[in-house]
Amino acid sequence: MTYTIEQLTGQDQSHLVPLEGFEKHLLTPETARAFSAMREDAARDGIDIAPVSCFRSFQRQLEIWNDKYLGDRPVYDNRNRPVNVGTLTGVETVYAILYWSALPGFSRHHWGTDLDVASQKLMPEGYQLQLTSDEYGPDGIFAPLTAWLDRHMEEYGFFRPFTDDAHVRVGTELWHLSHRSQAAEFERLISREVIAKVVGESQIAGKSCLKGMIDELYDDYIIHL
Numbered sequence: 001m002t003y004t005i006e007q008l009t010g011q012d013q014s015h016l017v018p019l020e021g022f023e024k025h026l027l028t029p030e031t032a033r034a035f036s037a038m039r040e041d042a043a044r045d046g047i048d049i050a051p052v053s054c055f056r057s058f059q060r061q062l063e064i065w066n067d068k069y070l071g072d073r074p075v076y077d078n079r080n081r082p083v084n085v086g087t088l089t090g091v092e093t094v095y096a097i098l099y100w101s102a103l104p105g106f107s108r109h110h111w112g113t114d115l116d117v118a119s120q121k122l123m124p125e126g127y128q129l130q131l132t133s134d135e136y137g138p139d140g141i142f143a144p145l146t147a148w149l150d151r152h153m154e155e156y157g158f159f160r161p162f163t164d165d166a167h168v169r170v171g172t173e174l175w176h177l178s179h180r181s182q183a184a185e186f187e188r189l190i191s192r193e194v195i196a197k198v199v200g201e202s203q204i205a206g207k208s209c210l211k212g213m214i215d216e217l218y219d220d221y222i223i224h225l
Contacts, residue, residue, distance in 0.1 A: 003189060009110055016028060025115070042152070047145060065097060069085065071084075112177065133171075162176050
């Protein structure tokens with residue numbers, strides 16, 4: 001299938017379908033089928049897998065980015081400590097945000113190939129999901145989910161794009177799954193020219209800094225396969 005730049009950058013969701021049983025979550029048809037099959041097989045092993053976040057629009061990612069850049073939403077470092085962006089230069093603020101949040105237009109959540117997962121059955125009543133490494137680590141409440149995914153996710157075409165093993169400059173996200181073959185179709189469309197166009201035409205905070213960082217953004221923060 002040929003995808004448009006609008007679909008690549010989260011400005012068009014016409015290529016996506018609702019995930020069966022979780023209709024508010026949108027994925028590509030192939031990713032949705034693979035996830036449903038994986039979820040059914042996990043349930044037979046006593047493991048509940050539920051989507052937390054799938055497709056996210058460009059506008060939503062832009063709101064998150066601008067709020068963080070302007071100090072209206074918390075920014076955290078690699079140890080989950082709050083960062084005071086008011087004390088940082090523009091470039092430093094960009095780096096700080098990119099550790100946990102993607103550049104608008106270039107979040108993998110725009111594609112419908114990626115999703116964050118958790119397990120409702122493993123959460124105590126009233127538990128507030130945080131999406132942190134502690135929750136998904138060996139001693140975390142989602143440790144059984146992580147272990148099952150470690151063993152089986154690749155059987156269904158999924159991998160984790162944000163881990164220490166992936167050699168990327170962003171935080172480890174054990175909850176973030178990507179359908180490898182589907183994501184590759186989107187990733188091949190990304191170029192430095194597309195990044196420059198999206199940054200230049202958007203109302204993104206920090207635009208003047210970002211325009212001088214296109215090559216680094218492409219090499220270190222966007223291409224992950």
